[in-house]
Amino acid sequence: MVQIQHNYDRLKLKNNQSLMTKRLATYLADGIYDILEEWAKDERRSVSSLSAFILEQAARERQKEMKQQPPPSDEKQEKS
Numbered sequence: 001m002v003q004i005q006h007n008y009d010r011l012k013l014k015n016n017q018s019l020m021t022k023r024l025a026t027y028l029a030d031g032i033y034d035i036l037e038e039w040a041k042d043e044r045r046s047v048s049s050l051s052a053f054i055l056e057q058a059a060r061e062r063q064k065e066m067k068q069q070p071p072p073s074d075e076k077q078e079k080s
Contacts, residue, residue, distance in 0.1 A: 024055075033047070036050060036051060
């Protein structure tokens with residue numbers, strides 16, 4: 001059973017490399033799900049596919065924002 005699940009989660013890329021995907025379960029309010037369902041329908045994709053796309057975009061945007069922020073100082077500035 002583990003081998004079957006492992007193969008199911010593996011995506012094949014053009015150059016024969018593989019990319020592992022992770023599964024995520026979440027709970028949404030009915031209204032939010034309805035919005036996602038309509039959006040997915042408009043784009044002719046599944047709610048799951050749309051949700052993965054939205055989460056990936058948000059994570060990448062967050063990563064960009066974090067890289068642009070200066071790192072926090074480890075030492076406090078002393079006044080003279």
